[in-house]
Amino acid sequence: NTTTCQQTTDMPTDIACTQFYKDVIAGLSAEPKHLDSKYFYDAHGDKLFQDLMACEEYYPTNCEMEIFTQKTAELGDAIIAGGDAFELIELGAGDATKSSHLLRYLMEQSADFAYLPIDISANVISYLSITLPVTLPGIKITGLQGEYFKMLTKAAKLSDKRKVVMFLGSNIGNMPVDEATEFCRELRRHLSPGDMVLIGADLKKNPHTVLAAYNDKEGITKRFNLNLLERINRELGGNFEVNKFDHYPTYDPESGACRSFLISLKEQQVNINGAEITFAKDEYIDMEISQKFTLQQVDDMGASAGFKPLHRFLDSKSWFVDAIWVA
């Protein structure tokens, strides 16, 4: 049942040695079974997430886009008011569609800043480094490919200017509340007094609206979840039959936790590069949490991490908030 990790110079990327493999086997050997939603985003997952953002039911992107297009000046002025030259750092920049509106405004105001997108995907970083100087001539951009906190440390070594860190899209919601708070504390430790955070969070709302966003009629969310099993097949030599799993999304209006599970439709065995995983009929894999917050919870999370909540920017339906915190 065990696969040993033999790292040799001939085979530097032996499957069993990868963090992805280790996390998958640990998660599927645990009780209850779970997988980490950060692994959703391979090339196929990126595409499915693009499709999700464009689908009718998935509201968070449109809400945050409304804030970035309708309240650009308020956002930008709040950032400029924080002091002189700064670095605008974006964690998980993606295609920077939302932030580009803010970048354009800051440039129009002749703000003295550089944009530092941080992303785990080398693809994203090279794309932004090529496209942004074309759409925003004269922008100072330094892309950093790697893990958030490692790259934040690197950014701090590059300059001692004040920092404004953006963490958009309610990506913070992909962590359970305790972990999210710990993440904000860690973020605070990487910053200095006067530095700012611009954080996006999806708010509690009608439970039907939330659940529909994670249970779209076209079945994109289902494919988005099943893609992780397919990715395990592609990259880790797994043999999942994805049609033997069903997608089960839930939303608990009390806790604000929107969660996604895959359910095994029968008793089955899956082999992943030599490791045998047994599923009972109806056994679930915990796939993802997308936490929804009250405005108070967002403020409290910032405060308990040592930030001072400064501003809140809401969309017209009050479904999403972009908050500014000061260290």
Ligand code: AVJ
């Ligand atoms: C990219 C983490 C913000 O949780 O809403 C979309 C990912 N999952 N549909 C979210 C996602 C299912 C999304 N985030």
